[in-house]
Amino acid sequence: MxxxxxxxxxxxxxxxxxxxxxxxxxxxxxxxxxxxxxxxxxxxxxxxxxxxxxxxxxxxxxxxxxxxxxxxIRALLTGTSYLDSDRRVRAARPHLDEASEALGETLHLGRLDGGDVVYLATRESHEYARTIHRVGRRVPAHATALGKALLAERPDGDLPLPTEPLAALTADTHTLRADLLADLAGVRERGYSVDREETVTGIVGFGFALRYDTPAVDAISCSVPVARLTAEHEARVVAVMRETRATIETLRSPAAGTPDWR
Structure with missing residues (x-):
């Protein structure tokens, strides 16, 4: 360790x-x-x-x-305490609720931990069956919209990636570093990441880094079933998520004396 x-x-x-x-x-x-x-x-x-x-x-x-x-059970109690004591998680939750209701889709908040992303909050859609993501779940960053949004905030030479081949969660997951780097270049150009069935078959994700840290360690994402994803809906998802990101990023800083956890 x-x-x-x-x-x-x-x-x-x-x-x-x-x-x-x-x-x-x-x-x-x-x-x-x-x-x-x-x-x-x-x-x-x-x-x-x-x-x-x-x-x-x-x-x-x-x-x-x-x-x-x-x-x-003590592990659950400690994990719950972590979430309850994190001001950024608490502040983001109502905005995830609003975006989920506006879009009818599932939203996530995740944090980079080494080469993985840990899910800190999830708002499930009422329109379709739930996804497999849950609070506390750890997923390789290179395979998720959340993770790719955060990896793109870092220089290619500083990415916390394992040796090749990268772990494959589906047939569409990037397993070669060169392919992932090309994808991250597109993320930087667009300003958000796209996970096209790389984490879960049948689900497309859109990830947005929250830049209140440099480099960003938190991100939000929206998961949409392929069957629901029209060009018009994708454009609306991106617009709402951009607005949600901007709102969360401008939330008030902690009061004097309040720990600013890293």
Missing amino acids: PESPGVRGVKSAARTVALLELLADRGDRPARLDELAGALDVPRSSMYQLLQTLVDCGWVRSDTTGSLYGIG
Whole structure:
């Protein structure tokens, strides 16, 4: 795990964080003790003690047999606290509501975290079945409208991308760096990104970076089913999203003494 300059990492803390992140990534697939010990290269006895401590604290849960482990309810409580304490998430929510109602489409707010985008808020359309995006979901930035809007805010040489081939979520996801860079050049020229079935088959996304940070770390997007996307509707989506971005970007700065989180 990355360390702050001049600060030695605490091994037990790093191990705990790595375990929680591993369990969170598994979603609804519980893990056995041996799997977790092997994945993190930790002695079985040490992993068992760590798991039991976290079970007692509510960060990890186990099944009735005591042999399967998953993420615990304390993780949800902490994640909810993160969203509730973030002034930018709170400020953006009503404007996402308004844009979703105006367009009849699903809107998202996401934040860049390394090479991924994490969904912080979602407003589902009432016009069609929900998408698979949910708050807390992590998706590779190169495969999403949110992510491409944020990657385009950075020089090509500073992009937080894994080595090729890039992960493919659908048959239309960019898996070559050269193809992605060509797409990002278009994003910079247009001022917004377009995800044409690169994250979810049948869904087109339009992403807009929120430039209250430099480079931007947050973005909003609108997801539209291909069957609903006419040229006229696309133009309206872009117009409403541009207006929504401008409104969110001009929201009042925090009061003196209020933390401005990075």
